[in-house]
Amino acid sequence: MSPAGGLRQLDVSIKGKSYRSASGGAIEVLRELAFTLKAGTVGALVGPSGCGKTTLLRIITGLDSDYTGSVHLPDHGKLGMVFQEPRLLPWRTVEQNVRLGAPEATDADLDALFDALGLAAHRRHFPGELSLGQARRVALARAFAVKPDLLVLDEPFVSLDAALAKHLQDELAVLVTSRRITTLIVTHSIDEAIGLADRVFLLSASPAHVIAEVPIARPREPRTAEELAKIHREIARVLGKLSK
Amino acid sequence: MNVASRLFSLILLVAAWYAGSEVAGERMLPGPQTVALALWDEARSGALAFHLGATLLRVTVAFVIAMALGTALGVWMGRSRLADRLADPWLVALLNLPALVIIVLAYVWAGLTETAAIVAVALNKLPNAIVTVREGARALDRELDEMAHVFRMSRWVRLRHVLIPQLAPYLAAATRSGLSLVWKIVLIVELLGRPNGVGFEIGIAFQLFDVTRILAYAIAFVLVMLAIETFLVQPIERHVSRWRPKAA
Ligand SMILES: Nc1ncnc2c1ncn2[C@@H]1O[C@H](COP(=O)(O)OP(=O)(O)OP(=O)(O)O)[C@@H](O)[C@H]1O
Ligand SMILES: [Mg+2]
Numbered sequence: 001m002s003p004a005g006g007l008r009q010l011d012v013s014i015k016g017k018s019y020r021s022a023s024g025g026a027i028e029v030l031r032e033l034a035f036t037l038k039a040g041t042v043g044a045l046v047g048p049s050g051c052g053k054t055t056l057l058r059i060i061t062g063l064d065s066d067y068t069g070s071v072h073l074p075d076h077g078k079l080g081m082v083f084q085e086p087r088l089l090p091w092r093t094v095e096q097n098v099r100l101g102a103p104e105a106t107d108a109d110l111d112a113l114f115d116a117l118g119l120a121a122h123r124r125h126f127p128g129e130l131s132l133g134q135a136r137r138v139a140l141a142r143a144f145a146v147k148p149d150l151l152v153l154d155e156p157f158v159s160l161d162a163a164l165a166k167h168l169q170d171e172l173a174v175l176v177t178s179r180r181i182t183t184l185i186v187t188h189s190i191d192e193a194i195g196l197a198d199r200v201f202l203l204s205a206s207p208a209h210v211i212a213e214v215p216i217a218r219p220r221e222p223r224t225a226e227e228l229a230k231i232h233r234e235i236a237r238v239l240g241k242l243s244k
Numbered sequence: 245m246n247v248a249s250r251l252f253s254l255i256l257l258v259a260a261w262y263a264g265s266e267v268a269g270e271r272m273l274p275g276p277q278t279v280a281l282a283l284w285d286e287a288r289s290g291a292l293a294f295h296l297g298a299t300l301l302r303v304t305v306a307f308v309i310a311m312a313l314g315t316a317l318g319v320w321m322g323r324s325r326l327a328d329r330l331a332d333p334w335l336v337a338l339l340n341l342p343a344l345v346i347i348v349l350a351y352v353w354a355g356l357t358e359t360a361a362i363v364a365v366a367l368n369k370l371p372n373a374i375v376t377v378r379e380g381a382r383a384l385d386r387e388l389d390e391m392a393h394v395f396r397m398s399r400w401v402r403l404r405h406v407l408i409p410q411l412a413p414y415l416a417a418a419t420r421s422g423l424s425l426v427w428k429i430v431l432i433v434e435l436l437g438r439p440n441g442v443g444f445e446i447g448i449a450f451q452l453f454d455v456t457r458i459l460a461y462a463i464a465f466v467l468v469m470l471a472i473e474t475f476l477v478q479p480i481e482r483h484v485s486r487w488r489p490k491a492a
Contacts, residue, residue, distance in 0.1 A: 061394050062393070062394070063390050063393060063394065078396075079394050079395070079396070080395075081391075081394045081395070083387070083390075083391065085387070087387055087388060087390075087391045089388065089405060089406065089409070090487055091405075091409040091412075091484075091487040092405060092409075092487070096405075100395075100397065100401055100405055101391075101395040101397075102395075103401075126487040126489075128487065128488065128489040129489060142395075146395065
């Protein structure tokens with residue numbers, strides 16, 4: 001089944017997805033949304049609020065099977081997910097939360113992860129004793145500890161201060177690069193997408209589909225302001241061409 | 245302060261009892277010292293331990309059965325609308341059936357046996373456990389459920405680390421009200437059809453108008469239940485709620 005020499009990629013091909021509204025009608029959220037993500041690369045989904053990004057992630061992670069189309073996960077299909085909210089078990093400590101999500105992680109794995117994410121001092125704390133930023137880092141640690149075949153992140157850095165968001169973004173970049181995990185990240189921020197992804201997928205407003213794919217040269221490497229501006233111009237050009 | 249005020253209230257109770265017995269006379273209301281002596285006699289002869297043990301065993305078995313079954317059914321009804329609609333009329337019927345009717349029917353149908361006694365008590369506690377746990381199951385967090393699903397947590401992990409902790413406050417409430425309900429019903433069951441236990445002893449004392457013995461056994465049993473509440477139920481509750489942030 002796998003393409004020669006490599007691991008299977010993430011294949012998403014959704015014909016349609018609708019929700020029933022309370023009044024009985026159907027609201028179409030996704031239509032003809034398709035993309036593939038090569039094994040070991042990072043894809044960023046960027047789109048307006050409410051366009052259906054979380055809905056799409058729920059379909060990919062198997063939480064919602066009420067759609068038409070198909071989704072093929074990378075080999076083995078082991079998932080690591082960071083939800084839009086931390087979703088930790090409040091009655092278990094930080095360390096227990098990570099271990100319950102990733103029972104196969106070794107002590108050495110956890111030590112390394114907690115160090116990288118600045119959580120070493122909080123291992124025995126309960127989620128109620130953490131700040132939101134710390135809780136988000138625990139959610140990241142849990143998703144990484146799984147050693148997933150597909151890592152899925154739903155706006156993991158939203159509502160954090162800029163410095164912390166940048167720091168976590170760098171940590172994520174390091175982890176993803178060193179382990180070559182196939183990763184799909186949803187974000188509002190084009191800068192964040194450019195900073196992390198091999199490929200940026202631009203989504204339309206609802207019903208959402210992929211309007212353009214922008215490959216990023218030298219992903220996750222430092223860029224000058226000029227290079228950044230060039231990528232921004234490229235994205236604006238793609239979007240502009242489409243709107244004509 | 246806390247201990248002192250409790251102690252004071254307790255001393256007040258004993259004093260009121262003493263005064264009451266002076267007014268009503270030893271036959272109607274024997275004083276604290278008479279009852280204490282009777283309690284001591286029963287304890288020395290071994291009768292107290294024997295009957296207390298028999299009653300406690302029934303309380304424990306009936307309580308465990310009712311809680312286990314009540315939790316399972318409560319979760320089921322709380323999570324499935326169909327189950328709720330199907331089982332709700334039964335639940336309402338059971339809730340409104342007088343305890344005495346259940347006990348008498350159990351004895352009539354199954355004879356004056358231990359099984360009949362236990363089943364009758366458990367059936368009396370069951371609907372209350374179901375209703376409480378169902379409330380908890382309706383309030384379960386769907387987001388945590390989804391998290392458990394995405395991370396492929398095993399059934400056991402979900403039960404122990406996701407489900408039970410969410411139900412803990414409801415299980416605690418059911419335990420509290422359950423223990424006191426169960427021991428009261430066990431006494432009636434023993435009075436009506438068992439050859440031992442605190443209820444049986446109180447029945448004998450009633451036939452002899454022996455108020456001293458009635459009070460001695462009642463007090464002994466209340467003390468035991470108080471000890472269970474203080475040294476078993478409360479520590480467990482503290483342990484399972486240790487994660488809640490403490491007010492500064
Ligand atoms: N359970 C639901 N029932 C009905 N409509 C829903 C449901 N969930 C989401 N929707 C609708 O589907 C659309 C997409 O929602 P979704 O949460 O996927 O958006 P999003 O792109 O993740 O938004 P944001 O960036 O703000 O998180 C929204 O218009 C929303 O109103
Ligand atoms: Mg969303």
